[in-house]
Amino acid sequence: MKYIFRDYIKKDISKLYILGVALICLLLIGGYFSYAIFTVSKEKDNAISIITGNLTYELLVDGTKSNTLSIPANTTKEFTITLNNLNNRTA
Numbered sequence: 075m076k077y078i079f080r081d082y083i084k085k086d087i088s089k090l091y092i093l094g095v096a097l098i099c100l101l102l103i104g105g106y107f108s109y110a111i112f113t114v115s116k117e118k119d120n121a122i123s124i125i126t127g128n129l130t131y132e133l134l135v136d137g138t139k140s141n142t143l144s145i146p147a148n149t150t151k152e153f154t155i156t157l158n159n160l161n162n163r164t165a
Contacts, residue, residue, distance in 0.1 A: 132158040 134156040135143050145151050 130160045132160055134158070 132139065133141055134154075136153050137156075143153065
């Protein structure tokens with residue numbers, strides 16, 4: 075049985091070459107589609123993390139423009155926070 079395959083290879087190398095190229099192509103196509111399916115399934119889970127660009131906002135704490143608010147330990151403070159959207163789209 076093993077001699078039949080060896081004789082077949084010696085007689086017609088072009089068929090073996092075409093078979094090898096076809097097998098490599100199928101492996102490449104299979105790898106491409108499996109990676110595509112993997113990335114689509116991951117993007118479905120994290121669809122909220124799509125980056126839309128730079129969004130700018132204005133933050134007012136008690137009427138003053140600030141990004142931070144420091145409160146000492148063991149104290150309470152009431153404050154008003156106003157967040158204004160400076161973009162041309164709703165966010």
